[in-house]
Amino acid sequence: MAVAAALALAGCGGSDEARLVVSAASSMTEPLDECSSDFEGADVRLSFAGSDELAAQIRKGLKPDVYAAANTKLPDELNREGLLSEPVEFATNELVIAVPPDSDVREPADLARPGLKLVIGSESVPIGSYTREVLSRLPGDEGERILANARSNEPDVQGIVANLTQGAADAGFVYVTDVTAAGDRLTAVKLSPELEPDVMYAAGVVKGAKQPDKARAFVDGLSDGRCADALAKAGFGAP
Amino acid sequence: MRRAFPVLLALALAVALTFLTVPIVAIFVDSSPAELIDSLGDPGALDALWLSLRATAMALALILIVGTPAAYLLATRTFRGKSFVVTLVELPLVLPPAVAGIALLAAVGPSGILGGAVEAAGIELSLQTAGVVVALTFVASPFYIRQAMASFAAVDRTLLDASRTLGASEARGFLRVMIPTAMPGLVAGTALALGRALGEFGATLMFAGSFRGITQTVPLAIYDRLGTDFESALALSAVLVAISAGVLLSVKLVHGSGALGGATG
Numbered sequence: 001m002a003v004a005a006a007l008a009l010a011g012c013g014g015s016d017e018a019r020l021v022v023s024a025a026s027s028m029t030e031p032l033d034e035c036s037s038d039f040e041g042a043d044v045r046l047s048f049a050g051s052d053e054l055a056a057q058i059r060k061g062l063k064p065d066v067y068a069a070a071n072t073k074l075p076d077e078l079n080r081e082g083l084l085s086e087p088v089e090f091a092t093n094e095l096v097i098a099v100p101p102d103s104d105v106r107e108p109a110d111l112a113r114p115g116l117k118l119v120i121g122s123e124s125v126p127i128g129s130y131t132r133e134v135l136s137r138l139p140g141d142e143g144e145r146i147l148a149n150a151r152s153n154e155p156d157v158q159g160i161v162a163n164l165t166q167g168a169a170d171a172g173f174v175y176v177t178d179v180t181a182a183g184d185r186l187t188a189v190k191l192s193p194e195l196e197p198d199v200m201y202a203a204g205v206v207k208g209a210k211q212p213d214k215a216r217a218f219v220d221g222l223s224d225g226r227c228a229d230a231l232a233k234a235g236f237g238a239p
Numbered sequence: 240m241r242r243a244f245p246v247l248l249a250l251a252l253a254v255a256l257t258f259l260t261v262p263i264v265a266i267f268v269d270s271s272p273a274e275l276i277d278s279l280g281d282p283g284a285l286d287a288l289w290l291s292l293r294a295t296a297m298a299l300a301l302i303l304i305v306g307t308p309a310a311y312l313l314a315t316r317t318f319r320g321k322s323f324v325v326t327l328v329e330l331p332l333v334l335p336p337a338v339a340g341i342a343l344l345a346a347v348g349p350s351g352i353l354g355g356a357v358e359a360a361g362i363e364l365s366l367q368t369a370g371v372v373v374a375l376t377f378v379a380s381p382f383y384i385r386q387a388m389a390s391f392a393a394v395d396r397t398l399l400d401a402s403r404t405l406g407a408s409e410a411r412g413f414l415r416v417m418i419p420t421a422m423p424g425l426v427a428g429t430a431l432a433l434g435r436a437l438g439e440f441g442a443t444l445m446f447a448g449s450f451r452g453i454t455q456t457v458p459l460a461i462y463d464r465l466g467t468d469f470e471s472a473l474a475l476s477a478v479l480v481a482i483s484a485g486v487l488l489s490v491k492l493v494h495g496s497g498a499l500g501g502a503t504g
Contacts, residue, residue, distance in 0.1 A: 052465075052467060053465055056465050056469065059469075060469075117366065119366070119448065122449065122463050123467075124463060124464070124467040150450070151366040151448060151450055151453070152366050152448030152449050152450045152454065153449050153450055153451070153455070153463070154448065154449060155444070155449065155462060155463060159444070159445075159448070159449075162445070163365075163366070163448060166344055166348050166349060166350055166365070167348070167349035167350040167354075168348065168349050168365035168366055168448070169366065
């Protein structure tokens with residue numbers, strides 16, 4: 001009985017409103033926190049992590065109501081596997097080089113300097129694969145020389161930002177929205193248009209969601225509504 | 240009524256045993272031996288294993304060299320504020336790994352309160368193997384020191400006193416009498432610290448980062464593979480379980496089942 005009581009306690013949220021669980025890429029932490037606090041008709045619970053980790057959870061049977069990823073690849077895959085509704089593209093982001101304000105890095109070539117400490121995303125997360133896409137577009141062996149300066153492959157964007165703001169690294173590839181969120185602690189070095197990857201965010205309703213209607217409303221609200229406004233304010237673009 | 244209590248005890252054990260073993264069994268059921276060996280052929284996995292073993296060995300060396308005399312002092316002396324000191328030593332035991340990570344960053348990270356001094360000494364910790372060793376040492380040393388204290392305290396003091404009356408210095412008595420007599424407990428403490436260090440995740444990731452061959456230990460490699468390669472994540476987990484179980488078992492076999500019970504104190 002004690003066990004049952006403990007489990008009941010752990011599962012009890014304390015709210016009468018229907019609970020809507022949203023798994024979202026960690027790069028959307030601030031805007032989604034802001035816009036979903038008074039989502040109509042449901043008590044929104046946000047779970048932030050790397051998009052790949054959230055997808056792995058869904059594949060292993062964890063059922064949030066909404067999945068919002070920092071790319072279209074993972075939602076498309078889940079959709080093909082019958083685990084997610086048709087994904088909706090709702091925002092774009094921009095990959096930039098983030099550096100401390102006093103840095104003299106001005107362009108990607110500067111990242112190839114010997115001894116520069118670079119921190120990037122792990123190959124398995126969207127930020128990491130976008131980064132490698134950019135590096136592969138650089139002329140000659142520049143991309144390889146930059147990759148040789150990588151000191152950590154972080155499992156999500158927050159790890160890259162933390163290394164930069166703590167002074168452990170000299171530069172990193174992050175989204176422009178992360179630089180905005182870091183305030184004056186980081187500066188963005190923009191990439192030229194021919195290097196810039198298409199960073200498209202997509203979301204869908206998880207098959208078997210407990211609140212399919214509310215989940216659909218939440219996904220729609222990402223393109224048009226309070227969450228869309230919050231995303232725009234945080235620096236995300238419209239698709 | 241008289242019969243009900245033993246049945247209840249047995250039931251409690253059955254529940255505890257099932258709850259604790261099913262997840263571990265699942266690791267081995269979900270990955271066939273062939274897959275296991277296959278995914279160990281992945282060079283990244285081998286790098287992670289090798290790094291984990293190296294960093295753990297270095298952390299254990301530091302823990303034993305500093306922790307053994309420190310534990311001896313705490314076990315054999317009484318002084319004002321001793322229980323406060325013991326609490327400080329034990330604190331990392333109950334610290335969440337994420338707290339340990341951020342505490343290390345705030346202390347010896349590049350912009351931490353001692354970061355300048357560390358840098359001035361020519362030591363680079365963040366994003367380096369040395370940082371992994373620091374993280375492992377921080378989280379694992381209380382496991383050893385606690386057990387070593389209990390073992391030293393349990394040694395019959397007349398042995399040490401006898402060696403002193405025979406003219407041996409305290410240092411000699413410590414090396415020749417205390418350490419050999421307390422050995423089973425010291426070995427058990429080492430095994431506990433080894434298990435903790437091998438499994439360390441949060442503090443390592445936050446303080447040292449994750450890079451193949453440099454800072455990506457086995458737990459970090461498991462996390463990195465979670466999204467893309469669940470099978471190889473499982474296989475690496477199986478290896479960690481096997482190593483930890485092996486250490487635990489060999490300690491029990493060598494020193495009897497009491498060695499890891501903590502009952503020595």
